Amino acid sequence: MRVTVNGADLNREPAPGQCLRTYLRDAGHFEVKKGCDAGDCGACSVLVDAEAVHSCVFPAFRADGRAVTTVAGLGTPDDLHPVQRRFVEAAGFQCGFCTAGMVTTASTFDEADLADLPQQLKGNLCRCTGYRTIVDAIEGRVNTEKADGVATGSSVGAPAGVRVVTGTEQYTMDFAPPGLLHMAVLSSPVAHARIASIDTRRAESIPGVRLVLTHADSPSLRFSTARHHSRTDDPDDTTMLDNVVRFVGQRVAAVVAESVAVAELACSAIDVEYLELPAVFDPEEATRPGAPALHGDKTVDARIADASRNLLAEVHGGVGDVADGVAAAEESGGAAVRESYRTQRVQHVHLETHGCTGWRDDDGRLVIRTSSQVPFLIRDELCYLFGLGPDDVRVFTKRVGGGFGAKQEMLTEDLVALAVLRLGEPVRYEFSRSDQFTAAPCRHPFRVDVTAAADRNGTLTALAIDVLVDAGAYGNHSPGVMFHGCAESMSVYRVANKRVDAMAVYTNNLPSGAFRGYGLGQVMFGVESALDELAARLGIDPFDLRRRNVIVPGDDFVDSHVVDDDLEFGSYGLDQCLDLAQSALRRGNGRTPPAGWAVGEGMAIAMIATIPPRGHVADASITVDASGTYLLSVGTAEFGNGTTTVHSQLVTSELNTVVGNVVIRQSDTDVTGYDTGAFGSAGTVVAGMAVQAACRELRARILTAAAALSGIPAERCVLGPNGVQCDDAFVGFADLPTGLIGHGRHEGTPRSVAFNVQAFRVAVDTATGEVRILQSVQAADAGVVLNPQQCRGQVEGGVAQAIGSSLYEEMRVDESGAVTNTALREYHVPQLADVPVTEVYFADTYDRLGPLGAKSMSESPYNPVAPALANAIARACGARLRRLPMTPARIWRTLTLMPDVGARAPSDTGSA
Structure with missing residues (x-):
């Protein structure tokens, strides 16, 4: 088959049934992304004879003799296509994983198409932006500013903008090391069972199969897929591969082979005999006597509140007396609301699925390139599981294609590490879109019962919640989600009588995990809905009801108790x-x-702590070279959160330079000491404070060095983009001593509220x-x-x-x-x-x-x-x-x- 791709001939035969997307990526065209492989999201869009198609559902053989153009063929970083330039100028992306397909599709639009963009873009999804900036880009509006001076407070574009719109910015899977092997996973078809037997002989006999892993190969240490600064925040209720399955979709075995197709074929050849066990899917039923105990084999060391009752975690407490508060409201001519609210399972739908690639480097170290918000925490847990030291493992990310909390988990890296350590060869494991729905944790379903009461003037006299959280089959983030969801939802209101009762329980459902808002969205749905019902009964404007009852500086933060930790009104x-x-x-x-x-009109309020509790640490360092280029090393990952842009702006502000003089190395355990991770919105606040501290230390050292060279006191020296002006003397960067460096570290405390x-x-x-x-x-x-x-x-x-x-x-x-x-x-x-x-x-x-x-x-x-x-x-x-x-x-x-x-x-x- 002969096809022209971006003006160059590509002569290679497609595999039987191969789609154009994988055909192009096999040839090194990594700018063509995988979002769904079902024609639903548009991330893989390319032009075939100038017509936009979803390459994941376009048979490769149909491109024979035709011209294919990817986003990289529209323009280069030095010569942008007009649509690419407009996406940069409008800041028409965040994580950018959808952008290659979005730009390619938009490049075909004429005036008639522009009149109906919702119809023309119905095949291209974006999970990050809300679409406004994408429309701005297509219609030619400019949202970014050219930063020729100090950039803080300016709408500076993302440093990777040009690379994102041309498809040259690398994401997790945009490379293929020589000898790459591929992993597929066999999943459980039943919700609760003990594996009576597992026979891998047929799978192992298939040509191209290199390794089959079962529970017999799994390290015995228990852990949690959830990652936090302190690993004891989450229950140790998981093993890499278990002889008991607890939800439909759980890992049963893994196959490593020379291709994905062979690995998947081998999975279907594994013979498993399941001894089915009673299952429970309703969290209410899971707490009742006689319900099957999903983790009854766990000891107290697993940090489960009561495994015999499927009780993972609970909180009970309050201030004052809620019953008295309700009675007082009703006696005064006020009102009370007692209602129940329920939220559902939601998938994150970050367009880049979970996945990683592992290998041994030249020094024999285990290296994992992964789509993660928490590379340092992944490294530390791999060291724990495999008995390795931190210097034996490197974990890093490239640009991450969305996260929303989902990539604060370890879902692929452990299996890949196990395979690499066994084989010594590169191994890749990448989730399919269906895997995201069946094997990756979702948002927690909540039941939130609310009691709210206020007197006739709208002053709250009682506020109570009774919360039930469906953790699913494994605990993951459930304790933290439960505590956090109940915290700021309640503490934002000033009420003399409060009560919180909450439980997170195990069921045989898909595990729940971290999701944007970390439980607050679920509890606030109940609390803020109930307060609106209360306002309606009292005939009070809902804005005014909030004004009368929200906390103000000087008040205590109170949820189930008076919060006495490091939370403050910054x-x-x-x-x-x-x-x-x-x-x-x-x-x-x-x-x-x-x-x-x-x-009708409606409103609601929200409060959130600006940093996660119980520890969130970031290190940063910065150096300057003879040209005046600053090299910032920081651990936080970029996945559309914009921290890279903000960090570059902090450097320009603190060191009086321009954005073009800042180079950032990030999200790599080799480039800085430590970073808890990019979650809880900590990339700007925690890592940003570390960046600021590093810049201030370097600035002081530069001024001290310039003062020594010029003989002028440091307080009379001014740092600028080209060097240091000390009265009439000028000290260029090339004149400064080499090796000047600034270090910064922030511990994530005290914490403010937004x-x-x-x-x-x-x-x-x-x-x-x-x-x-x-x-x-x-x-x-x-x-x-x-x-x-x-x-x-x-x-x-x-x-x-x-x-x-x-x-x-x-x-x-x-x-x-x-x-x-x-x-x-x-x-x-x-x-x-x-x-x-x-x-x-x-x-x-x-x-x-x-x-x-x-x-x-x-x-x-x-x-x-x-x-x-x-x-x-x-x-x-x-x-x-x-x-x-x-x-x-x-x-x-x-x-x-x-x-x-x-x-x-x-x-x-x-x-x-």
Whole structure:
């Protein structure tokens, strides 16, 4: 077969049935990405004879004699295609994994296509941006600034921007070492069973199979796939390969072979006899006497609260007396709400799936190149499992294609390490998109029962939650998600009588894990919905109800107890956020509802600690060379969180240089001492503080050296982009001593709090339950906004993702515990047509605990969205949805149960 790719002939025969995507990547065209391999996401889009196609479902043989153009063929870093240039100028990406396909598709658009972008881009998904900047890019709007001077506070574009839009920026799988072997995993078809026997002889006899691993080959040490600074935060309830399976999709065996196809064939040839055990899928039933104990074999050392009752973790406590508070409210002519709310399983749908490649380097060290938010924590756990020292293992990332908390897990690296240590050859294991639904942890389902009471004036007198968390088959992040979800959701309110009761329990469902918001989104759905119901009963504006009851500086943080750790008010902007969001709703945006639809407004608030508790550490170092180029070494990973851009801006601000003079080495255990990881929005705050400290130490050393050379006191020396001016004497960088270096370390304490207020105006078709968002507003207290465009993008992306899990997304599980919608086409990730442009407003605050006054703002925008939407829907048509997602069918069913639904007119609808 002969095909022309980017103007060059490619002569090679495709394998039988091979798609164009893998055909191109086998030839080294790594700019063609894998997002789904089902034609659903568009990450693999290329041009065939100038027509955009999804190469994952385009048979390779159909390209014979045709011209194929990838994003790398549209333009080069030195000669960008106009569409590529516009994506850079508009900051039209975050993680950038979708960008190659997005740019390629957009390069075909004419004027008619531009008039209907939602239709033209329906085959291209973005999980990060919220689409606004993508539309800006296609329509030619410029959102970034050219940073010729100090860049802090400017919308500087991402340093990797040109590489991302040309497909030259490397992601995890964008290379193929010589002799690469491939791994496939056999998964359990049953939810709970003991493996009675496993016969691998047929698999081992298949040509090309190099290794078959079963539970007999697994290290005996138990661990958790969840990763935290302290490994004891999570239960040790997992082994690499176990002789007991506890959910449909659990690893049973792994095969390493010369190709993925051979490895998958060999998996199907493994004979396994399962002795099925009783299973439990309902978390309520899992806690009852007689329920099968999933981890009854574990000892107290596993850090499980009560394995005999499937109780993983629990918290019970409070202040005052909730019953007294409810009674006082009702006696005063106030009101009380007692309701139950439920949230569903949600998949992260980062477009780059989990995966890694491992090998031995020239020194014999184990090297893992992985898609991870936590390379240092992965290294440390591999050392623990295999009895290796930190110097024996290197773990690093390239650019990571999205994470949202999912890549704070160890899901592939352990198996690959085991195989590499056995074989001594490079091994790769990459999840398929269906693996993401069946083998990777999802967002925790919560049941949240809320009791809220207030007197006739709207002063809260009682607030209590009873929370049940479905951990699934393994504990993973469940203790932390449970504690964190209950914490700031409750402590944001000043109430004399509070109570928290919460349990995380094991079931035979798919394991749950870290997800954007880390439990806050689930609990806030309950708390903020209940407070809106309370405001409606009292006839009080919901903004005013919050103003009367939120904490202010000087108040204690109180959830299940008076919080006495390191949480402080580094700044406070919640009052501004409430004002900004309410003012925006009052102004409106001119979008009119369809005739006859009911209209309503709703809002909700959120608070989040800016740093995870119990330790989050980052090291950084920086040097300067004779040309004035600064080399920053930092451990945090870049996965669309924008930390690389912010870190470069911190360097320019502290060292009075320009962005072009900053080079960053990152997310590699070889380049810096330690970094807990890029989660909990810590990349800006914790790693940023370490970067700032390193820069200040280097600056002092540069000025001291320049003073010594010039004979002028250091306090009269000024550092600039080209050197140091000491009165009339100039000291160039080439004149300075070599080896000047600055080190910085931040321990992640004390911690501040950030705030978000979300508001919506929606229209509801009461005949069908369809919801249209007429106006979306979020006001955020992010401290000093170091990069306005980038921070706005984080808010927009968080809102868009939350709209998906509020209205559309749900992982469906059948009676056997199997996930039934395992393809993107069966799981409604928001498209451009589904996502409104969110108006983003920032409070004017300066946080004394953050770098240059900044606070984190990556995960918190997600948290108040679901309750704000629920509140808007309820005030529009009277349908109070207490279960997510709020689909048209659920809204319609709720309306049909209302006695006055037939008589209710749009003019009767309530408003915030």
